[in-house]
Amino acid sequence: MSSLYASRMGTIPKSFVREILKVTQDAEVISFAGGLPNPRFFPVREIAEAAAAVLTRADASALQYGTTEGYAPLREWVAQRYRDTEGLDVTADEILITNGSQQGLDLIGKAFINRHDDIAIERPGYLGAIQAFAVYEPQFHAVPLGADGVDLGRLADVLRTHSVRFFHTVINFQNPSGISYGAETRRRLAQLLAEYEMLVIEDDPYKELRFEGVRRNSMRHWLRERAVLLGSFSKIVAPGLRLGWVCARREIMDRLVIAKQASDLHSNSFCQRMLHQYLVSHDIDEHIETIRTAYKRQKDALLAALEVHFPAETTFTRPEGGMFIWATLPERLSALELFERAVQEKVVFVPGTPFFVDGGGTHNLRLNFSNADENKIEEGIARLGRIVKELLSR
């Protein structure tokens, strides 16, 4: 019955990451593969208290259908945080609550991509975005990332030669590369994009996880209504709640709301209230600081282990935040071959290829440092380093 399926079903890449997750149910496996937050920092007790508080009010509205836009006080909380922490003039009616930022990407695909439309992404690019957009069958233009952000010359070439709907960027601590855009790159990117009738999709789930360097301006600072921002509670509270948001000016918001209505009516009423209750009755900044401190230590442990156990020709990024390091192996080593051997030794990572829509990444590893303690990190990288050396000595 395969003729019954829509053509798009042939173009969505299956998530290598989520497939790997199935393999790693084994507790002995050390995983650098997923993008899982460290569950040690989930506020389990506080969430339980928030759930009880919401349901004790017992007006039943927490369990009823809600508005598509989301729970108004939670939208206000998000807007207020943009004002407080980034100095952006965001109002609550510019916030749409979504099922994690993954749904934000899907809604943007729904609202903006016709089949064969041109869109620009980063190279390597965020796999969740590639999957979400692939559903709508665009023509991807993957523009290389340098140490300081996207290659502006290459992006300018794409914009000049194609009618690009939007550029999707994970501007802070990118997934998979760990790279953040520098201040000057941001300013010049904004200048470039302003020349075209297009949007920038600023996908920023990790922004609160900065443990080094200084916060830099959002594209919205310069591009105003041309910037659509995506955010998530997955990294600062818990991903299992599936709550994130899109921040966009009203005209775009109207379209996203229609798309969300058609997708699932609205996000979980109960969890939106519970999350809001948690946020207003606890010091979220203190909580985020705890996570940040731990992740910095875990990142440092991973970098230190790479220095010790990997051959000197290996290069890797040194992220200022987030959850990922991107390593580049010597050319004669295949990341996929390394992966296959590593699984046998009970250590996993994500090989680079799925992050490239046009081939590439064959010598790259995405290494997650958020979901393992420092001892495990040292042990896992030591195992991986032994295999690398063994493969190199063939």
Next chain:
Amino acid sequence: MSSLYASRMGTIPKSFVREILKVTQDAEVISFAGGLPNPRFFPVREIAEAAAAVLTRADASALQYGTTEGYAPLREWVAQRYRDTEGLDVTADEILITNGSQQGLDLIGKAFINRHDDIAIERPGYLGAIQAFAVYEPQFHAVPLGADGVDLGRLADVLRTHSVRFFHTVINFQNPSGISYGAETRRRLAQLLAEYEMLVIEDDPYKELRFEGVRRNSMRHWLRERAVLLGSFSKIVAPGLRLGWVCARREIMDRLVIAKQASDLHSNSFCQRMLHQYLVSHDIDEHIETIRTAYKRQKDALLAALEVHFPAETTFTRPEGGMFIWATLPERLSALELFERAVQEKVVFVPGTPFFVDGGGTHNLRLNFSNADENKIEEGIARLGRIVKELLSR
């Protein structure tokens, strides 16, 4: 910037129902408009206990990312219920947990509809399905409903003359008409569909709300892997949890899982566990019986009020379950005109037109009986009847 939007954004009808909901925040308004369950029956205390129980186990996995397919014990519960209550040989690996059945419809659109593909729906049709499918820009073929189900002759004509991907049906207590398919119609529908390389999407959110008549076979009974079933916890537990499911054979399931991954990774981990905890620690059949008994009384009150307050030429359906009655006004009365007058008198319903993709429904009303007590129903229909008579006497 309207040229930036995808062409599909011009084709999705905005939900009249959800727009009306915004108007009806006023507590004095009597609403027959929404499809809201009566919140009196939401198991608020029991859900609070279930939340506490899930979080007390405190293994944090309830707050972590989960598998796209859904929480395994909840999938097993759904499969078991198909086996117990319908005698269908469903297994847990055929169940995908979704954000209400609305997301099931979206995933089916993603997986099966190419632009301009032919699909068959009922006339009048379920608005949520029309919205979800419209995103993928199909050619809709709306086939009239009779008192006993879809007009099989007309459906046969459509199937013979077009290459139809699927037929979408709300087989029990249809939304908006309240009609259920008879036993003989089901058998003959299955025979007809079996002649074609196509699917049937059996959208069955109300099936547990039967208060009269006898349960009849699902299309899966005859069509096996050609039948994709949609279900929901919204009507039997609470809609605010946004949990429903798709039931489909493995090959289709594989595609739906890819579509779900790209849409939002997975449904809320915490609420899936909480719901499962609630289901296994309470007598859900007793709970459903309470709802059924109340809805039957509410349905009877609505029918009785219509008999008393509406002119004799008005006709209406007499549903055996579900949440809606479909009324047909005398030809010279416009439902939209009635609606505008009714809003002033603080009573609302849904005029028939949004349920027709090809025009029609101008003299029809969809009347919901699940979300108002009997006194309110009598009062609301009395108000509406006065306006009808007033308009008729012009």
